[in-house]
Each structure stands twice: as structure tokens, then as C-alpha cells.
Amino acid sequence: MNVLAYIETADGKLKKSALEIISYSAAIASQTGGQVTAIALGDVQADELAKAGRYGAAKVLHANNDKLKQFVSQAYASVVAEAAKTTQADVVILSNSFSGKAMAPRLAIKLQAGIADGAVALPDTAGGFKIKKTAFSGKAFADVELTSKVKIVTLVPNSFKVAENAATGAVEVFNPQISDSDFAVTVKEVVKASDKISLPEAEIVVSGGRGLKGPENWGMVEELAGLLGAATACSKPVSDANWRPHSEHVGQTGLAISPNLYIAIGISGAIQHLAGVSSSKTIVVINKDPEAPFFKAADYGIVGDAFEVVPKLIEEVKKFKAANS
Amino acid sequence: MKILVCISHVPDTTSKINFSDDKKSFVTQGIQYIINPSDEIALARALELTEKDGGTVTVINVGDNTTEPTIRKALAIGATDAVRVNAVPRDAFFVATQIADYAKKNSFDLILTGRESIDYNGSLVSSMVAELLSLPSVNSVKALTIEGNIATLDREIEGGKEVVSCALPCVVSATEGMAEPRIPNMRGIMSARTKPLSVAEPVAAESMQQIVSYDKPLPRTQVKLIDPANVAALVDALHNEAKVI
Numbered sequence: 056m057n058v059l060a061y062i063e064t065a066d067g068k069l070k071k072s073a074l075e076i077i078s079y080s081a082a083i084a085s086q087t088g089g090q091v092t093a094i095a096l097g098d099v100q101a102d103e104l105a106k107a108g109r110y111g112a113a114k115v116l117h118a119n120n121d122k123l124k125q126f127v128s129q130a131y132a133s134v135v136a137e138a139a140k141t142t143q144a145d146v147v148i149l150s151n152s153f154s155g156k157a158m159a160p161r162l163a164i165k166l167q168a169g170i171a172d173g174a175v176a177l178p179d180t181a182g183g184f185k186i187k188k189t190a191f192s193g194k195a196f197a198d199v200e201l202t203s204k205v206k207i208v209t210l211v212p213n214s215f216k217v218a219e220n221a222a223t224g225a226v227e228v229f230n231p232q233i234s235d236s237d238f239a240v241t242v243k244e245v246v247k248a249s250d251k252i253s254l255p256e257a258e259i260v261v262s263g264g265r266g267l268k269g270p271e272n273w274g275m276v277e278e279l280a281g282l283l284g285a286a287t288a289c290s291k292p293v294s295d296a297n298w299r300p301h302s303e304h305v306g307q308t309g310l311a312i313s314p315n316l317y318i319a320i321g322i323s324g325a326i327q328h329l330a331g332v333s334s335s336k337t338i339v340v341i342n343k344d345p346e347a348p349f350f351k352a353a354d355y356g357i358v359g360d361a362f363e364v365v366p367k368l369i370e371e372v373k374k375f376k377a378a379n380s
Numbered sequence: 381m382k383i384l385v386c387i388s389h390v391p392d393t394t395s396k397i398n399f400s401d402d403k404k405s406f407v408t409q410g411i412q413y414i415i416n417p418s419d420e421i422a423l424a425r426a427l428e429l430t431e432k433d434g435g436t437v438t439v440i441n442v443g444d445n446t447t448e449p450t451i452r453k454a455l456a457i458g459a460t461d462a463v464r465v466n467a468v469p470r471d472a473f474f475v476a477t478q479i480a481d482y483a484k485k486n487s488f489d490l491i492l493t494g495r496e497s498i499d500y501n502g503s504l505v506s507s508m509v510a511e512l513l514s515l516p517s518v519n520s521v522k523a524l525t526i527e528g529n530i531a532t533l534d535r536e537i538e539g540g541k542e543v544v545s546c547a548l549p550c551v552v553s554a555t556e557g558m559a560e561p562r563i564p565n566m567r568g569i570m571s572a573r574t575k576p577l578s579v580a581e582p583v584a585a586e587s588m589q590q591i592v593s594y595d596k597p598l599p600r601t602q603v604k605l606i607d608p609a610n611v612a613a614l615v616d617a618l619h620n621e622a623k624v625i
């Protein structure tokens with residue numbers, strides 16, 4: 056199968072998800088016999104495009120002009136659809152990110168393709184194309200069979216291990232046909248807290264709940280996150296009370312995340328919260344109530360007062376980092 | 381302004397999800413259904429916009445007659461009228477095809493959906509409808525204002541937001557922050573009984589994906605409790621045992 060991998064960039068650099076997308080695409084291509092073409096849009100540094108080759112793209116297409124410098128889902132989907140046709144792609148892979156989720160449905164219509172959104176594993180290609188995806192907001196998985204000629208998959212961030220190899224891919228300029236009607240949405244401003252690790256992509260997440268009593272107590276959450284290179288998150292009542300921004304809310308009605316390590320502090324572990332975090336590889340729960348339901352869904356637990364345990368944990372992480380640096 | 385709000389009928393968030401023994405179907409017995417939470421946000425914003433500038437809010441749902449209580453709830457919250465496309469929603473493309481067909485025949489200034497449904501989590505319907513109608517779309521929108529013919533929107537992105545603008549008509553998917561969901565009051569519930577709820581028959585749409593089986597995540601093994609007086613043991617376990625730091 057020929058695979059087209061749409062790779063996302065930020066500030067001219069490949070996002071972590073881009074490496075996952077290429078590695079995943081390379082695994083599908085080698086499983087089925089085929090080639091991976093990667094495509095990036097907008098401003099991207101030359102060495103970053105070359106890097107895409109090292110993760111398994113035989114060819115890296117780069118489309119850029121004044122209009123493509125900003126993300127506009129309609130236009131980006133048109134460009135990727137054109138590339139899919141040009142490269143005769145059987146499968147198009149995107150990240151299940153905000154941008155990927157905006158483009159993939161349009162691609163499905165343009166390419167008359169079936170779509171598996173939120174895939175968490177490689178497809179089973181023995182006699183078809185069956186793929187495992189999340190369902191019921193993390194409470195279940197569904198195996199979905201795609202029967203169309205062209206197939207689209209969006210991959211959940213952090214669900215596939217990146218693999219670098221010695222290959223290099225040729226970088227080519229791609230000049231798509233662009234129609235003005237694709238640019239009906241104008242980007243006026245991009246507001247980013249660039250010093251912060253983005254929550255959907257983070258490998259470690261430190262999260263706080265109502266047990267932390269108020270926004271003034273998030274200093275220790277941020278300090279611990281900073282030490283671990285982690286993103287911060289929270290439970291729904293915390294963002295509802297405006298202690299933290301809505302973008303940090305994880306759970307069934309917030310973001311679903313799957314980091315390697317999720318540390319929950321003062322969170323009871325309600326079913327709606329667990330839905331969004333239960334695919335984390337390792338879960339640590341710090342809660343003063345030994346009966347908190349979260350302990351049943353955790354790998355490690357500390358029954359104790361967060362205001363005593365977390366400062367101690369910060370000291371221990373500092374010692375650990377000093378000893379291991 | 382004419383607004384169309386697409387609502388999905390989904391299991392209540394407290395539902396325990398179970399499947400049949402052959403893993404092929406979702407067990408609906410004992411499940412309470414609700415309006416999908418982010419669709420409720422979309423509905424609330426649609427009502428705010430029409431209360432301010434005048435207009436109508438139509439809700440549309442693709443479903444069999446079991447979804448009618450959910451649709452009536454949307455009417456009780458304040459929608460002007462409703463349409464149910466009489467079919468079991470097979471997949472996102474099927475649903476989007478029905479909504480696009482209805483929207484084409486009834487032209488709306490704004491089509492609002494939720495960010496994603498909490499059952500199949502596709503986030504697909506909104507942009508599919510837009511593509512089928514050749515309309516612009518903006519996803520995961522946490523603020524939406526309309527001046528004349530121009531919508532200004534805050535779109536969620538990893539680690540921040542984008543402020544974008546777009547001329548109407550357009551398709552917008554709503555997320556937290558756009559509006560506070562509303563609870564129906566007694567008057568709303570009474571008036572919902574007599575508000576128009578029409579039933580439309582579906583148009584054909586080819587299905588290109590099919591769920592063949594379901595699974596539940598493996599339960600975690602017994603939690604390892606660590607003595608709060610020995611937090612160093614946690615750091616040690618995370619490094620040497622779980623290998624995550």
C-alpha cells in the first residue's frame with residue numbers, strides 16, 4: 056500500500072506527532088509493500104524536511120506559498136487530496152490532532168474514502184483493512200473495517216513509537232492548484248503559550264482536581280510538571296470554576312489523553328474523568344481518601360494529603376534529576 | 381438569522397459501557413440517553429445569538445423514533461423547531477449526508493455542531509457537512525461572535541488558540557467556553573410538546589466503514605500503595621519499574 060503521511064509543523068519544525076505519523080506510515084508500507092510519501096505545508100526548515108526521510112518517508116513533498124503559511128482546513132485538505140491523487144495513495148494518515156480532525160473528514164469526502172478516526176494501533180491488513188480505534192470516550196475500543204479503495208486514518212498522539220532509521224528521503228517542491236474559495240477562513244491571530252508543553256502530545260502529565268482547594272495552590276503542580284517536562288491538566292470542576300483554563304480539562308467531555316505517565320493529585324476518579332485518561336500507560340494517584348475510586352484505576356498510589364506529599368515528591372524528583380544528569 | 385444545530389443522542393456520561401457476548405453490539409439496556417454535551421453548548425450559543433439579533437434555531441437529529449425525547453429536550457431548552465431524519469445513524473458519512481441534504485433544501489446562515497460525540501468520538505460530521513455543502517468550517521470553537529455577515533471565532537489549537545474570521549454561511553463545531561449549557565425550565569418543557577417536530581426520510585449514502593467488534597480496555601492490576609513517608613520509593617518505581625521517568 057502506498058501511504059501519504061500528512062505531517063504537522065510548528066515554527067518551521069516537525070511536531071512530535073509528525074514523527075509518529077511517518078513511523079506509523081512506514082510500518083504500514085513495509086507490512087503491505089509500498090512507499091511512504093510525506094507532505095508538509097507552509098514554512099518548514101529544510102533540515103526538518105530532510106529529517107522526515109530518516110523516519111521512513113521515501114519522498115517528502117513540501118507545498119508552500121503566501122496563502123499556505125496559515126492553517127486553513129479547507130485549503131489544506133484540498134492540497135493533501137491533490138497529493139493523494141498524484142502519489143496514488145491507498146492510505147492517508149494524519150494525526151488525531153485539532154488540525155488533523157478538521158482536515159480528515161473533508162479528505163474522506165474528496166477521496167470517497169472510509170475513515171478510521173482515533174486509531175491506536177497498526178491496521179490488520181490480512182484480507183482487508185481492520186483497525187482498532189477508541190470509542191465511548193476511552194471506555195472502549197472498536198475494530199473498524201474500511202472497505203473503500205482509499206482509506207483515511209487519524210492516529211491518536213502517543214499511541215505509536217517513533218523509529219528512526221538510516222534512510223534519507225528526497226525533498227520535492229509540490230505546487231498544488233489552489234482555489235480562492237478554499238480560503239474563506241482568515242486567520243487573524245495565533246495566541247500560544249509557547250513555553251508550555253502541549254497537553255495532547257505530552258509524555259508526562261501532572262493533573263490537579265478539586266482536592267487542591269483553589270487556583271492559588273497550583274504552584275506545586277506547575278513546579279512538579281516543570282521538573283518532569285510534563286504538561287498540566289485538571290478535572291472538569293476545576294476548569295468550570297475557572298481555576299484553570301478549559302484547554303486543560305481532561306475526561307469524557309474534555310481532552311482524551313494517553314501519556315506515558317499521568318499523575319493525578321486530589322482527583323476522585325469519577326467515571327467521566329477516567330474515560331479520558333485511562334489509556335495512560337502508568338497512572339499515579341495522590342489522594343487523602345483511601346476509598347477514592349481512582350485508586351482502583353491506578354498503578355501506584357499514595358494515600359496522603361497532597362499539600363504534604365507533593366512538596367516531598369518535588370524534592371525527591373530534584374534529587375533524582377541531580378543524580379541522573 | 382437561521383441557525384441549524386445538529387444534535388446527537390448519546391449514552392449519559394455515567395453509563396457503564398458493555399457489549400454483547402459476541403462483542404458485536406453495544407448493550408443499550410439500562411442506558412439513559414442525553415443530548416451530546418458539546419451539542420448542548422452549540423444549542424445554547426445558537427439561542428443566545430438569536431435572542432440578541434432575532435432568528436430561528438432548528439435542531440436536526442438522525443435517528444429512529446427512540447431519539448424523540450432527546451429532541452424534545454432540545455425544544456424545551458428553546459429551539460424553534462426540529463427535524464428527525466428517520467434512520468439509525470450508520471456512520472458519520474451517512475449522518476453528514478442527511479444533514480447536508482436537509483441544509484441544502486432549507487438554507488441556513490449558520491450550522492452548529494458539537495466538537496465530538498461522546499459515543500463514537502469521530503469529530504467527523506461537522507467538517508463532512510461543510511465539505512458536502514462546499515462551505516467553510518471551523519472546528520473546536522470556544523468563542524463565536526457574529527457582526528453582520530462576519531463570524532469571529534476562537535479555535536482551539538495545541539497549546540493555545542487561533543482567532544479566525546469567516547463570512548456566513550459556515551459550519552462551526554462548538555467546545556467548552558462558547559456558551560453555558562442550559563437547563564429546560566417548566567415553561568420550556570410545556571411548550572416543547574407543541575413545537576413542530578417533523579420527520580424526514582433519509583437519502584441514500586454508501587457506507588465505507590463498519591464496526592466489526594468492540595473491546596474494553598484491560599483492567600489495571602492491583603494498585604501498589606506507597607508509604608507517604610517514603611515518597612522516594614515512588615520516584616524509584618517510576619524510574620526502575622515503570623520506566624517512565
Ligand SMILES: Cc1cc2nc3c(=O)[nH]c(=O)nc-3n(C[C@H](O)[C@H](O)[C@H](O)COP(=O)(O)OP(=O)(O)OC[C@H]3O[C@@H](n4cnc5c(N)ncnc54)[C@H](O)[C@@H]3O)c2cc1C
Nearest residue numbers: 264265266290291306307308321322323327328343344361
Ligand atoms: C455530563 C458530565 C460530564 C463530565 N465530564 C467530565 C470530564 O470530562 N472530566 C472530569 O474530570 N469530570 C467530568 N465530570 C465531572 C465528574 O463527574 C466529577 O464530578 C469530577 O471529575 C470530579 O472532579 P475532582 O475529582 O477534581 O473533584 P472531587 O470529586 O470533589 O474530588 C476531589 C478529591 O480530592 C481529594 N482530596 C481533597 N483534599 C485533598 C488533599 N488535601 N490531598 C489529597 N487529596 C485530597 C478528595 O479525597 C477527593 O477524592 C462530568 C460530569 C458530568 C455530569
